[in-house]
Amino acid sequence: MDYKKLGERIREERLKRNLTQAQLAEEVDISDTYMGAIERGERSLTLDTLVRLVNRLGVTVDYLLVDSVTNNDENVVNQFRQIIDNQPAERKQMALGVLRVIFSYFDKEEGV
Template identity: 60%
Template sequence: MDYKKLGSRIREERLKLNLTQEILAEDINISVSYIGQIERGERSLSLDTLFKLAHRLGVTIDYLLQDSLKTSKENSINQFANLINNRSQKQIQMALDMIKVLFSHLDNKD
C-alpha cells in the first residue's frame, strides 16, 4: 500500500470540498495531527477511519485507494464484471460497442 498516494488523494478530495484539516478531523472524530499524518503518508489508518473519511468526502473507498493499488488484468476484468452486473443485455451490448469504438480509436493513434 502506498500511503503517500492515499494521503494525497484524501487531501485532494478534502480541498475540493473546501474543508480544513481541523473540520475534517472533527467530523470523523480523529485528531488534527492524525489527519495531517495520514495526508502526508506518514501513518496508516484503520478500515473504520478509511470508511469514515470516504463517507465524509463523498467518495468510495476504492476511489481513494485507486492510486495505491497495483492493477492487474484480472483485477480489471473483475471491475468490468462488477460494472455490468445487474445490467440488461441491451445495456451490456451498448457498453461493449462503446469499448470497441474506444479501442479502435486507440489502435489508430499508435
C-alpha cells in the first residue's frame, strides 16, 4: 500500500474544498495530528476512517487507492463481474452490446 500517494490524494481533495486539516479531521472524527500523519503517508488508516473521508470529500475509494490497486486482466474482469452480477439478463445483454460497439470503434481506430 502506498500511504504517501494516498495521503497526497486526500490532501489534494481537502485543498480543493478549502478545508484545513483540522476542519476535515473534526468532520471525520479523528485528531488533526492523525490527519496530518495520514496526509504525509506516515500512518495507515482504518476502513471506517477511509469511508468517512471518502464520504466527506465526495470521492470514491478507488480514486484514492488507484496507486495501490493492480489492474491486471483478472482484476479488470472481476470488476466487470461485480458490476453486472446482480443485473437482469436483459441489462447484461445490453451492456455486452455497448462493449462490442466500443471495442469495434477501437479496432477501427487502430486499423484492425
